[in-house]
Amino acid sequence: MNALEFIVAGMLAAATPFLLAALGEMVAERAGVLNLGVEGLMAMGAVIAFIIVYHGGGHLLGFLAAGLASAALSLVFAVIALGFRANQVAVGLAIGILGQGLSALFGKTYESLTVKGLPKLSLPWFSDIPVIGGLFAQDVVVWLSLAGTVAIWAVFAYTKTGLVVRAVGENPKAAHALGYPVIAVRFAAVAFGGVLAGFAGAYAAVVYTPLWADGMIAGRGWIAIALVVFGTWLTSRIFLGACLFGAVSLASLAAQATGLDVSSQLLSSLPYLVTIVVLGIISSNRRLLKLNGVASLGEPFEQ
Amino acid sequence: MSAPSRPFLPVLVRREHASLAIKLVAPPAALGLATLLNLGLYLLMGRDPVAVFHAMLLEPFLSWASFSEVLLKMGPLLLIAQGLAIGFRAKVFNIGAEGQFILGAIFASAIPIWLPQATGQWIWPAMLVLGALGGALWASLTAFWRVRLNANEILVSLMLALVAAQLLNYLLLGPWKDPAGFNFPQSVMFQYDAMVPILIPGTRVNASLLIAFAFSLAAWVFMQRSFAGYKLQVGGLAPRAAGYAGFNEGRAIWLSLLIGGFAAGLAGAAEVAGPLGQLQRSISTGYGYAAIIVAYLGGLHPIGIVFSALLMAALYIGGDNAMVSANLPVAAVRVFQGSLLLAYLVAIAFVRYRLEWRHAAHGSAP
Numbered sequence: 001m002n003a004l005e006f007i008v009a010g011m012l013a014a015a016t017p018f019l020l021a022a023l024g025e026m027v028a029e030r031a032g033v034l035n036l037g038v039e040g041l042m043a044m045g046a047v048i049a050f051i052i053v054y055h056g057g058g059h060l061l062g063f064l065a066a067g068l069a070s071a072a073l074s075l076v077f078a079v080i081a082l083g084f085r086a087n088q089v090a091v092g093l094a095i096g097i098l099g100q101g102l103s104a105l106f107g108k109t110y111e112s113l114t115v116k117g118l119p120k121l122s123l124p125w126f127s128d129i130p131v132i133g134g135l136f137a138q139d140v141v142v143w144l145s146l147a148g149t150v151a152i153w154a155v156f157a158y159t160k161t162g163l164v165v166r167a168v169g170e171n172p173k174a175a176h177a178l179g180y181p182v183i184a185v186r187f188a189a190v191a192f193g194g195v196l197a198g199f200a201g202a203y204a205a206v207v208y209t210p211l212w213a214d215g216m217i218a219g220r221g222w223i224a225i226a227l228v229v230f231g232t233w234l235t236s237r238i239f240l241g242a243c244l245f246g247a248v249s250l251a252s253l254a255a256q257a258t259g260l261d262v263s264s265q266l267l268s269s270l271p272y273l274v275t276i277v278v279l280g281i282i283s284s285n286r287r288l289l290k291l292n293g294v295a296s297l298g299e300p301f302e303q
Numbered sequence: 304m305s306a307p308s309r310p311f312l313p314v315l316v317r318r319e320h321a322s323l324a325i326k327l328v329a330p331p332a333a334l335g336l337a338t339l340l341n342l343g344l345y346l347l348m349g350r351d352p353v354a355v356f357h358a359m360l361l362e363p364f365l366s367w368a369s370f371s372e373v374l375l376k377m378g379p380l381l382l383i384a385q386g387l388a389i390g391f392r393a394k395v396f397n398i399g400a401e402g403q404f405i406l407g408a409i410f411a412s413a414i415p416i417w418l419p420q421a422t423g424q425w426i427w428p429a430m431l432v433l434g435a436l437g438g439a440l441w442a443s444l445t446a447f448w449r450v451r452l453n454a455n456e457i458l459v460s461l462m463l464a465l466v467a468a469q470l471l472n473y474l475l476l477g478p479w480k481d482p483a484g485f486n487f488p489q490s491v492m493f494q495y496d497a498m499v500p501i502l503i504p505g506t507r508v509n510a511s512l513l514i515a516f517a518f519s520l521a522a523w524v525f526m527q528r529s530f531a532g533y534k535l536q537v538g539g540l541a542p543r544a545a546g547y548a549g550f551n552e553g554r555a556i557w558l559s560l561l562i563g564g565f566a567a568g569l570a571g572a573a574e575v576a577g578p579l580g581q582l583q584r585s586i587s588t589g590y591g592y593a594a595i596i597v598a599y600l601g602g603l604h605p606i607g608i609v610f611s612a613l614l615m616a617a618l619y620i621g622g623d624n625a626m627v628s629a630n631l632p633v634a635a636v637r638v639f640q641g642s643l644l645l646a647y648l649v650a651i652a653f654v655r656y657r658l659e660w661r662h663a664a665h666g667s668a669p
Contacts (some may be wrong), residue, residue, distance in 0.1 A: 013603060036457065040641075041523035085315065085653035089396050089457065092601055092650055098641025104634030105348075180306055214634075218466045226458045271463040272469075276448065278461075283454040302317070 003254040008242035009134025015246030021224035024196025025132035032169035034298040036092025039221030040099020045070040045201030047103040066202035067195040074194025084302040110212040153235040172301040314657040323511035333647035360623035371506035376616035378571035381515040383594035386566025388603040390559035394539040399460025400567040401591025402467035407568025410437025412582040415493035438568015446560040450553040468579040490582040511573035523605035
């Protein structure tokens with residue numbers, strides 16, 4: 001397998017943690033809530049899923065518990081940031097620190113242990129195509145994530161639910177005047193984001209690299225938040241951005257494998273550097289951000 | 304309106320005047336709440352909560368030996384938090400102080416690593432200055448991205464902190480590795496003149512604590528007494544008013560980030576030129592992130608931050624104690640830090656709001 005085939009085949013799996021976490025954050029932000037705790041929510045989901053799968057509970061239960069645990073933590077965020085109207089940036093940072101701390105605490109005795117990942121399910125015929133065939137052999141979570149991405153896109157494009165979420169994020173006062181429960185919608189959006197962040201962490205810990213190491217999320221939650229900006233709050237662009245980051249992280253692996261004479265530290269920081277550069281490029285287009293941005297993002301709502 | 308079928312719910316009602324009393328009570332109340340929650344967690348983990356409480360929150364203050372270690376840890380936290388608080392009040396969220404701290408340590412280390420034979424009393428002050436410049440330089444990248452490219456400073460500063468950690472690894476595994484260091488990722492030990500003089504004989508507390516206090520005083524003068532500080536605060540509280548008054552937003556962002564980076568870089572330099580005496584992988588045990596909590600817990604006020612820095616430093620030392628005496632994992636400190644900030648954010652809500660029990664209004668959530 002050459003480097004190109006390696007990247008094509010593995011890109012979607014590498015992209016999945018980014019994709020799930022970023023889509024969850026997108027939903028919360030579309031409702032007007034900036035939750036910076038994604039890194040901690042992912043770490044929480046990761047450790048819970050790992051512990052359950054390690055003890056033989058199976059991947060399904062692992063993912064469900066991870067989603068629940070991260071949703072619970074995101075509800076703590078919601079109660080303090082929305083209920084008590086605290087500064088969302090500060091609450092998000094605190095949830096991030098708490099989630100990473102809990103993850104390290106629970107995972108302490110599992111350090112360096114491994115679990116079995118998930119088998120690849122191939123799409124017949126397609127997976128035999130040369131070079132890009134690997135794209136059609138993915139595990140079940142990747143397939144479900146792709147379906148979920150389409151579903152989220154459809155909800156925002158075609159349904160009233162999507163419209164209500166956006167109304168609450170754009171102009172909560174008007175949404176409230178129309179009779180929509182602003183705070184309840186925001187709670188639901190944050191909890192949904194928590195579930196997806198939990199799934200993202202679970203995927204990272206029990207499917208993508210099924211080995212427990214403290215700090216294994218390694219900034220992916222933060223990159224997911226940046227992806228929402230890259231994708232200008234649009235599902236399709238966030239998907240493309242996640243694929244880009246999947247490819248970047250695989251490209252650094254491929255470069256190491258081919259013995260390219262680049263320091264491994266430079267390769268490890270490649271995703272962070274790419275984030276910084278792309279963030280600069282996208283953000284400097286102020287019109288684009290203004291057009292797609294969420295008008296009342298991060299602002300508390302008082303009726 | 305009070306139909307019995309409607310649920311009786313707590314509602315936050317805005318106070319007519321912010322309550323100063325609650326502002327003062329909030330930090331100790333938050334500490335109490337976080338302590339209770341965490342002791343409950345330790346109980347669930349099968350640890351003796353009384354023993355952990357004693358080791359974590361009392362022991363740091365019970366002997367001079369451990370209290371001096373608290374003072375030692377307080378220095379960097381105080382410096383970084385004072386710098387960050389200035390930015391936070393201007394609503395410039397530099398959360399990458401960890402990276403600025405690391406760059407400060409790297410810049411400061413350049414002198415003793417490149418000039419290992421040099422002697423003279425100029426070395427440690429030069430290291431501190433160089434470190435502060437290194438931190439400010441790293442923060443200036445974020446400022447440039449924010450002001451010129453409109454990029455979110457939270458994300459850029461954090462990404463740069465992750466890059467800084469890799470840069471440190473690169474130096475310690477490559478060009479700056481001690482050739483006689485048995486392959487450990489650390490630099491050579493620095494010469495005597497590269498050490499900040501000891502402040503309190505018999506302890507490891509050095510003059511950098513004095514610098515941190517001097518910086519706190521300067522922060523107080525700057526924020527409470529100077530026009531530049533006033534402009535920063537207006538920009539944070541009422542950005543539009545600041546715009547109408549002709550206060551330059553870009554300048555406020557540059558100033559906030561440069562001050563934050565300068566302080567964090569100085570703290571990083573003082574770590575390698577102080578208790579460590581060499582550049583190591585573990586130069587920072589999350590000071591940059593803990594300082595965010597210190598800044599908030601101190602009410603973003605220079606005087607409050609002195610107390611919250613002392614508390615956070617005690618938590619670090621207490622966490623180490625509890626690890627030894629009560630077999631508590633180090634991660635427990637991070638859990639405590641996170642829950643402490645959350646508890647504080649809840650408590651501080653009551654400065655502006657009071658709780659009232661009301662029947663739910665027409666169909667909408669409270």
